[in-house]
Amino acid sequence: MKYLLILADGLADYKIAELGGKTPLEYAQTPNMDFLARTSIIGKARTIPEGFPPGSDVANLAVMGYNPEIYYTGRSPLEAVSMGIELGDNDLAIRCNLVTLSDPEDYSRKTMLDYSSGEISSAESKELIKALQNELGGQEISFHPGISYRHLLVWKNARGRKVNLTPPHDISEKVVGEYLPTGADSAVLMDLMLKSYDILKDHPINNKRRAAGQNPATSAWFWGEGNKPALDSFEKLYGLKGSVVAAVDLVKGLGISAGLKSVEVPGATGAIETNFAGKARAALDELKQGQDFVYVHIESPDESGHQGSLKQKLWSIEQIDREVVGLLVKELDQFQDLRVMILPDHPTPLSIRTHSSEPVPFMIFDKNHPLNDSIGIYSEQAADKGIFFPEGYKLMEFFIKG
Ligand SMILES: [Zn+2]
Known part of the structure; x- marks a missing residue:
C-alpha cells in the first residue's frame, strides 16, 4: 500500500456572505476533489489540542501523527533542523x-x-x-x-x-x-x-x-x-518509509526530524504562487520510486487567508485541485494500492486573517476500497456528519491501518 497525504495549509474557512453563504472550499471549482470525495471517508479531526495555540507547528505535528502534548518543543527548532x-x-x-x-x-x-x-x-x-x-x-x-x-x-x-x-x-x-x-x-x-x-x-x-x-x-x-526537538521516527511509529515535499522550513524540518526524506522542488516557494504541479510530480515520483508514504504540504491557501484575499484563496484551492489532485487522479491507474488523505492543518479564515482552532475536515480515499455510502462531499459542513477524531494525531494511525 502507498500513502499520499496532501496538506492544504489553512484551507478550511467560515461561511462567507459574498459567496452566498458558502465557504471558499464549497464555492471553489474542485472537480478532482469532488471525484475522490464521492467514495471517500469524510470527517473531522481536532489538530489543535486544548490549551495549545493554533500554530502550523502544533497542527502539522498532529497531522503527521505525533501527539503535540508529548512532542511539541516549539516551532523554530524545527525550522532550524530544515x-x-x-x-x-x-x-x-x-x-x-x-x-x-x-x-x-x-x-x-x-x-x-x-x-x-x-x-x-x-x-x-x-x-x-x-x-x-x-x-x-x-x-x-x-x-x-x-x-x-x-x-x-x-x-x-x-x-x-x-x-x-x-x-x-x-x-x-x-x-x-x-x-x-x-x-x-x-x-x-x-x-x-x-x-x-x-x-x-x-x-x-x-x-x-x-x-x-x-x-x-x-x-x-x-x-x-x-528548544531542540526529539521526535521518534515515523518509520518506528508507523512502519513506513517516507518523504516530505514542502517549501516551508517548518514542515520540512518536521519531516526531517521524523526521519522522512526531504525532497527539493524547483520553484516551490512557500508563498501564494508556487510550483503546484512540480510538487505533485515530485510526490507521485517518490511513491513510484519506492517510498511508502509522502507528505506533500502546500502553503498557498494559508498565505491567502492571512492576507485576507478571497480571490487568492479561491485561486489557490482551485490550483491545488487542478495541479495536485488533478495529476493524482490522472495517474491513479499507475498505482496498485493507494490511499490518499486530503486535509488542512488548521483553518485560516479570511474574516480573521489568522489561524483558528476548530477541527479540520479531512477525506480519505482508498483506490481499491471505494466507500459506497460516503457522505460524498468534502467541505467543512459535510464533514460534521462524518467520523470525528477529538485527538487529531490519532487520525494518522487510522489513515494507515484503519
Ligand atoms: Zn498552517
Whole structure:
C-alpha cells in the first residue's frame, strides 16, 4: 500500500456572505476533489489540542501523527533542523520575521503593515539578515537567513529564559505596542528589535523596494521560540518509509526530524504562487520510486487567508485541485494500492486573517476500497456528519491501518 497525504495549509474557512453563504472550499471549482470525495471517508479531526495555540507547528505535528502534548518543543527548532543549523541542548531557537512596520518614531506606536515584507525574495532578505548579523551578532546571538521573510535567531544557552512573543501574522494592521516581547528575559529581544529597525529602515535594499512600490523589510520580529526537538521516527511509529515535499522550513524540518526524506522542488516557494504541479510530480515520483508514504504540504491557501484575499484563496484551492489532485487522479491507474488523505492543518479564515482552532475536515480515499455510502462531499459542513477524531494525531494511525 502507498500513502499520499496532501496538506492544504489553512484551507478550511467560515461561511462567507459574498459567496452566498458558502465557504471558499464549497464555492471553489474542485472537480478532482469532488471525484475522490464521492467514495471517500469524510470527517473531522481536532489538530489543535486544548490549551495549545493554533500554530502550523502544533497542527502539522498532529497531522503527521505525533501527539503535540508529548512532542511539541516549539516551532523554530524545527525550522532550524530544515535550515541545517545545529542547536545545542540549551539553545533557544527563535523565528525572526522580516516585517514591514509603519513610520512613527516611537517603536511601540508603529503598525504591523505586513508580516511578510511583501513576500520579500530570499536573495534580498539574505543581505538584510547579514547586515543584522554583522551589527548585532556575537557570542550569544546569531542571525541565520532562511526563505523569503522567514529567518532564525539562535540565542545560546538561553534554555528556560522567560519570554512571551506574538506571531506577527496575528496582528496585521494593529499597533504593535501591546504585542512587544514581555517576560522576565525579554529585554534582550526587545533591544534587538529596536536596533534592527535602525539598521534596516534605510538599507539600500529597502530603498530599492520602496522605489519599486514593494513593502520594505523595516524590522526583525521575533516569535515561535523553542528548544531542540526529539521526535521518534515515523518509520518506528508507523512502519513506513517516507518523504516530505514542502517549501516551508517548518514542515520540512518536521519531516526531517521524523526521519522522512526531504525532497527539493524547483520553484516551490512557500508563498501564494508556487510550483503546484512540480510538487505533485515530485510526490507521485517518490511513491513510484519506492517510498511508502509522502507528505506533500502546500502553503498557498494559508498565505491567502492571512492576507485576507478571497480571490487568492479561491485561486489557490482551485490550483491545488487542478495541479495536485488533478495529476493524482490522472495517474491513479499507475498505482496498485493507494490511499490518499486530503486535509488542512488548521483553518485560516479570511474574516480573521489568522489561524483558528476548530477541527479540520479531512477525506480519505482508498483506490481499491471505494466507500459506497460516503457522505460524498468534502467541505467543512459535510464533514460534521462524518467520523470525528477529538485527538487529531490519532487520525494518522487510522489513515494507515484503519
Ligand atoms: Zn498552517
